Amino acid sequence: MGKVTGFMEFERLSEANLPVTDRVKNYKEFVLHLTDEQAKVQGARCMDCGIPFCTTGCPVNNIIPDWNDLVYQQDWRAAIDVLHSTNNFPEFTGRICPAPCEAACTLNINDDAVGIKSIEHAIIDKAWENNWVVPQPPAHKTGKKIAIVGSGPAGMAAAQQLARAGHHVVVFEKETRVGGLLRYGIPDFKFEKSHIDRRVEQMEAEGVEFRVNHAVGENVSAEDLSKDFDAVILAGGAENPRDLPVPGRELDGVHFAMDFLRPQNKVVAGDTVPNQIMATNKHVVVIGGGDTGSDCVGTSNRHGAVSISQFEVMPQPPEKENKNMVWPNWPLKLRTSSSHEEGCDRDWSITTKELIGENGKVTALKGAKVEWKDGKMVEVPGSEFTMKADLVLLAMGFVSPMQKVLDAFGVEKDARGNAKATTDGVGCYTTSKAKVFAAGDMRRGQSLVVWAIREGRQCARAVDEFLMGSSSLPR
Template sequence: MGKPTGFLEYERLSEAYEPVPERVKKYREFVLRLTDEQTAIQGARCMDCGIPFCNSGCPVNNIIPDFNDLVYRNQWFEAIRVLHSTNNFPEFTGRICPAPCEAACTLNINDDAVGIKSIEHAIIDKAWEEGWVKPEPPAAKNGKKVAVVGSGPAGLAAAQQLAREGYDVTVFEKNDAIGGLLRYGIPDFKMEKHLIDRRVEQMEAEGVSFRAGVVVGHDDMPAGIANDAREMVSAEQLKKDFDAVILAGGSEVPRDLPVPGRELDGVHFAMEFLVPQNREVAGGPANPISATGKHVVVIGGGDTGSDCVGTSNRHGAASVTQFELMPMPPEEEDKLMTWPYWPVKLRTSSSHEEGCERDFAVATKEFVGENGKVTTLRACRVEWKDGRMVEVPGSEFELKADLVLFAMGFTHPVGGLLDAFGVEKDGRANAKATTDGEGCYKTNVDKVFAAGDVRRGQSLVVWAIREGRQAARAVDEYIMGESLLPR
């Protein structure tokens, strides 16, 4: 695949970014896509490795060597056909996926991995520019109806697969616009929302109906999650009106930190900060939480924390500090020990590069305030012994904090949704459903399936797309007795 000697002749070329002083002034994307010529050269680096572990490293099992080779040979139309055969929305994954495929790349054992993510990004953007991405309506309808609850990547993938197979699909979304946390959780500087809008237009042309502003079966919303519901639909009504229901909501209940001072003004969940900001960028009201001129502390070292850092920098924060409870990971992994699996190593995001102090093995003990507003954070150093966290004696310290954002992940989906359908939960309070064998993705309730974060817990967009596609096949088999949809 690619050029047999390409990996010996060409160096990895990563996508460039706009300069920090320019990009922090705005909320639009700042990644500069590779040119066609640069992409072809990167495709040439794909080795004829025999067993492409990148395929299995990718949750949707993208046929990576094939589209690398096609780009190298300047066969872009064929490349997007191959890419779309496994991934409904490569413009999402090509921007925000952490690229586990690259960690699994054979070349990554002792060299720089093939830039698979940048190649995927270039293929799909070129396909849209050339007008190759068009609606694919079914040749005929089958008279069956499916409801999809949640319009994130899992719900959208399931809906598109089923609509193309002839089903009448209705997607229900509690917010005023389609996209789930793709729209309201991910900042525009990482993924602009017109990318969602054009996919919605495509899917509407394929026969999918979208009903925004509708809550299904429950009214309990966790802090920080947008809720524009104008009406409610009962779980019983959906089961009555549709031949199958796919629950594809997100994992939306955030982890809290119940330490003294938690009630102070200025201490918030990350989504209480990020969601209103996305609304403001879309032309809505101003974000009620401002980081301008403030000393911001972000607690949590993952992607959500990084998004808080980038947004705070764009507000003009006086300082941004990010705490992580775990020890600082190594800057470079031991590839011979970890390959082809996703390694634990220090990852520095574009938001970190814009300005952020990072500190590891830190536990927050208390928030201190004046006149009801947080002013100081008290913390300590910790060590991990035999899997247990132990405070380092005499390590307490204080840090000025005007705004504290909790970005420690999400525990499980909103309980009311699963309860309304009577869906059995697993030990983590997610919907209980298997992913293999007969009845995969099916819950204990007849006609009700679950896919994405609502089933597997907080995870990646690419995993959500995979589960949505597989759930669509499971529903097709359940209703029709067999399915030609790919897994």
């Protein structure tokens, strides 16, 4: 633990952001990690709580109290070793994870959780600054070959673990760059892609081979992968978006969120994207109140939208959760992102009834207020409204991974269209097809980056056991 009385002496300190007027001018990250002294004080707040719920609240089971104490002691070198023991990419989670560990923190009972995410962010940045993140090539090669389909966080985590176990790993990515939804689904102002590039360099030095522009079902045969490799891991992201079946859906100016976000990320990376969807000088309506919708808001602000409205069909969450009812589990409560702070009108319990257009282009949205009664959505009489809309972005989540990959391998699916595979017991992460495994969004559906890393690591161990009979990789 940190200082014995630290949680009583010191208040929580959140990371600072650059001013809105500065940060909306570009696509650079604007969250500033804690100074050494600030991180030390925050580490001191970690209490000897007996049962550290933070470690179970964290999907990768980070050993949080240990590295909090090491930061308090200013032993940064040991802190990164402990952090890396459970998490291959803490610079990813330290920036974009919603921090379920903090919701589970014992101090969160009084709304004053330890700033775990900010400490993690400071540790990994310190490690990169001091060149402590180095390749760890295996001492011996096994001669086994593993194909990984998808280079997002699940695929990257599995690849790194298996390469370090001595296997030859080839990662197949359909895009021109490695990273999957981590690269193309998350705006650079939240997560600059140099963090991925550094890890790719490290992993290549460890023996991982990346093949971009390789899409299963197009220029890569599932049959060939199954024949040429000793094991295959399906680790693609959940990219099949939920649609909005209303009149006017076909109008020009109505797009899925990823069709808006992905091109912008490519432009930031230096690519030329013809006919890029822009929010400049437009009245933008974002349908969907989650993280993807928030990313659309932040990107629209940087494009220079005239106005931005975000609608959510579910009721507005409470500003404060009932801790006695939900702690240490993840609470439903109102969350305001940095993108919302940059400018956005939000409303809840809104249903879209129709999209109105002229000459084939969307010009307005017709909606109404709804109430939820006995689990059913009921329109509020007299609440119908019409508002101007030049660009409508559908950010209502993702229903499943891309089916053509699963169909190409012929694996059995669950009721939600994901690859069917368990995470327990002998044969975990295996699909219905021999030597074909599934992890991350491909197995569990749309989820968090930290869940993808967990499943990639665990799947790597399962594959190692399958190939070698036993494994020294962590569970």
